[in-house]
Amino acid sequence: GDSVTQMEGPVTLSEEAFLTINCTYTATGYPSLFWYVQYPGEGLQLLLKATKADDKGSNKGFEATYRKETTSFHLEKGSVQVSDSAVYFCALRVNTGFQKLVFGTGTRLLVSP
């Protein structure tokens, strides 16, 4: 079935370091891909999305490129801030039948000053 695999956390970085959080997926057809962010005690916020192969989603300095050949959607940021500390979820949406979201397990990012 459809699934999303994320790197296990926590990912611990110093401020201004480069961030990569890996995400790979398994899906039938051509899913849409998403990154959501969850700050402590809050709901999920959409960070970025891509709906077709080679699309690049970007927001707030974060980027991710939809790679069909490697079935990946890795999240990157060139210089993280303490305020980026949160849990990041990769998700896919199948585009046939009921188009539900399938989530990865989440990756916690901790950024220290």
Added chain:
Amino acid sequence: DGGITQSPKYLFRKEGQNVTLSCEQNLNHDAMYWYRQDPGQGLRLIYYSQIVNDFQKGDIAEGYSVSREKKESFPLTVTSAQKNPTAFYLCASSPRQGRQETQYFGPGTRLLVL
């Protein structure tokens, strides 16, 4: 401001008790969803509704019930049949159920069993 509100933020349930979690949206969205989040796990879909007076079971509907009498409201009842209800519950909505539609999430309700 438009958005999704969930109440209460924390909810306590006693053995054998049903509890209802509220979800309200003023975004004029047609579709609404309930997810459950457990520590170290992704979100799992409980129920969803594509239109008023219609709803469907998700992946883990057992022990839960919903209603959709108004477009803006989608309450979730956790019944006594749900044996492990302690979790973080998230409500979401989207303009409609379709390929280009992004789901927007509320702030969540944390349910604890006494």
